[in-house]
Amino acid sequence: MEQSRFTFVNVFHESVEFDRNYTLPFNMLDACIRSDGENASIATDLRTGEKLVSRRGTLTFIPCHFQGRYQHTLANERVNIHFKLEIYPGIDVFDGIKRRIVEYSPEECEELxxxxxxxxxxxxxxxxxxxxxxxxxxxxxxxxxxxxEKTRRFDPVIHYILEKGNAKTEVPELAGLMxxxxxxxxxxxxxxxxxxAKSYLQRELFKKASILLTAPESSVKLVAAQLNFSSExxxxxxxxxxxxxxxxxxxxxxxxxK
Known part of the structure; x- marks a missing residue:
């Protein structure tokens, strides 16, 4: 029976200033809980150029693999949930969704x-x-x-990536499995x-790293070694x-x- 599987990557609190471009391999649900009006944070869709100005009480869903630029200022404070909702390892319910989903919902922002x-x-x-x-x-x-049906023939490869994939895993190794x-x-x-296949490997490696970094006993050096990177x-x-x-x-x- 087909079903979706919810997996936490992390929950996150942002109240610092930054300007970054990134494409996350998981979904993010963001709630703006404070906005001082002037100098508001801006999120830009790098595919269309559309800009979204942070507003208190706004819930924003950013689907996995969305290409964005995030200019976060001290005028805003946000809390967000990073998660996967997969129907197959590496395939999210929201894969293929190219746009952000925005709701003005002050009550839910206060709830979160x-x-x-x-x-x-x-x-x-x-x-x-x-x-x-x-x-x-x-x-x-x-x-x-x-x-x-097309993806299931790759079950041995996907299970190998999830269980043993690390920074040294390469595409020829996966091809050999099949x-x-x-x-x-x-x-x-x-x-x-x-x-x-290379991008899939990198996405799954990043997910592993994101989760390992939240362990209280972890360190950047330790996670790098666990994932078989040559150096920190x-x-x-x-x-x-x-x-x-x-x-x-x-x-x-x-x-x-903890």
Missing amino acids: KAIFQVQDRIFMLSRCQEFALRFCHRHWPDHYEFNL RRSVGNFSREFSAAFHVS FYFSKFFKRLSGLSPAEYRKGAYVM
């Missing part, structure tokens, strides 16, 4: 702000999941971008997933290229699980 202040961490995360799913159910896509030439494997994978420097470079944040900055702003 209050949820972030709950002291019981397990209960807080459960409330965050319920909040995110409620929003997703209101905006569920009419159709999915992927043919699941006894295909690199060229044939790459074409078939791209046709099934609408993304190259190359791990930081990889992470910042995908997220716009260094691992240390991400860990500082993230809700570190």
